[in-house]
Amino acid sequence: MAVSQIEKKKRFMSEHSQQQKELLDLVLKAQAGDEVAFEKLYNECYEPILRFIAFRVPTQDDAEDLAQQVFIRFYNNLQNWKDQGYSPLAYVFTVARSVIADYWRANKNRKVENSEEILPLLEDSGSRPEEMAQSSEATREIVEAIQRLPDNYQEVIALRLIDGLTNPEIAKIIKKSEVATRKLYSRGIRKLQVELIEEKNNE
Numbered sequence: 001m002a003v004s005q006i007e008k009k010k011r012f013m014s015e016h017s018q019q020q021k022e023l024l025d026l027v028l029k030a031q032a033g034d035e036v037a038f039e040k041l042y043n044e045c046y047e048p049i050l051r052f053i054a055f056r057v058p059t060q061d062d063a064e065d066l067a068q069q070v071f072i073r074f075y076n077n078l079q080n081w082k083d084q085g086y087s088p089l090a091y092v093f094t095v096a097r098s099v100i101a102d103y104w105r106a107n108k109n110r111k112v113e114n115s116e117e118i119l120p121l122l123e124d125s126g127s128r129p130e131e132m133a134q135s136s137e138a139t140r141e142i143v144e145a146i147q148r149l150p151d152n153y154q155e156v157i158a159l160r161l162i163d164g165l166t167n168p169e170i171a172k173i174i175k176k177s178e179v180a181t182r183k184l185y186s187r188g189i190r191k192l193q194v195e196l197i198e199e200k201n202n203e
Contacts, residue, residue: 019044020087027088031078038078042071045092048163052093055146055158056100058107066103070096090169093159097173145195153188160185 023044029037049070054063074095081091146157155174159165165173171181 020089023088024083027078027081031081038075041088045089046071048089049092049096051162052096052158053100055143055154055162056151057103062103066096066099070099073099084172086169086172090165090172093163093165093169093173097155141196141199142192145192145199148195149188149191152184153191156181156185157188157192 023041026037026041026044030041046067050063050067053066053070054060057063057066070092074092077095081088146154149157152174156170159170159173160167167178167182167185170185171178174181174184176184
């Protein structure tokens, strides 16, 4: 069993590394003026970014609008991007984080209540963890529980569980050390478990 888990982790890291190389190649081509390369980059990154934003804003329409803003901002700053050893996707998440912050500064009184709209994104996602895929009802409960968590926990859990980013990539995005990011994620998961248990007890 332990060997199987190790092999799975190795396979994941290999695939993740390959994806990072492919995205890096697309960014370099896009920086050189290759519009087709940027379109491919957009297609590769759009769904993970949309899923991340959808957890943080009230409606699917808001999420789609903000996702477009993320890629406009990314495109406008493309020439300033430099390879620092992280996947370009991590940089796009950093842009998304900034766009979400701008959104909430302008919409302080709105609430996030869009679990029904997030659900199809999770069901269509190839990167959704198996433990979240047992049923639509179970997934809905997890989504709603995540949305009840403080923002900092929501963010790291979405990046890790929903978008499958590694701890170093998440640390880069949220501008914390890897140790602090790991602790934040662990606390968030424990709080998520408490939320799910309390929800079950209240049924």
